[in-house]
Amino acid sequence: MKRSRMRKRSKKMEEFYDKVRRPAVAEAVGQGRNPCQIKSPMCSLYVEGIHEKLSRGRGGGIRTVHYEENLVPCCHRCNEYVSSHPAWAEKEGWLLKGGPHANNKQE
Ligand SMILES: [Zn+2]
Numbered sequence: 001m002k003r004s005r006m007r008k009r010s011k012k013m014e015e016f017y018d019k020v021r022r023p024a025v026a027e028a029v030g031q032g033r034n035p036c037q038i039k040s041p042m043c044s045l046y047v048e049g050i051h052e053k054l055s056r057g058r059g060g061g062i063r064t065v066h067y068e069e070n071l072v073p074c075c076h077r078c079n080e081y082v083s084s085h086p087a088w089a090e091k092e093g094w095l096l097k098g099g100p101h102a103n104n105k106q107e
Helices: 011-029 076-084 086-092
Strands: 049-052 071-074
Touching: 011 049, 011 071, 049 076, 071 076, 076 086
Parallel strands: none
Antiparallel strands: 049 071
């Protein structure tokens, strides 16, 4: 089950990335010595970006997902690992089954 990545961003999205997303990532990455929070089997140890537990595709809305408790500073490999191992990620608490619509789908 592959989800196609966003191909192009709308103006709004660009703005969101410039004003919210990039600074948040920059802060999470810091000096490049912050330990990755996810620590998957593929982990490369240091924070390189931010994973969202409740992704836009799942939860909908770029702003609603950009809350601190939804953000996990992690390395790129873990981010990828989470995407490619959703069952694992859900078990470990790195992926939330999204939003009001998805709650009653699976136990
Ligand atoms: Zn990692």
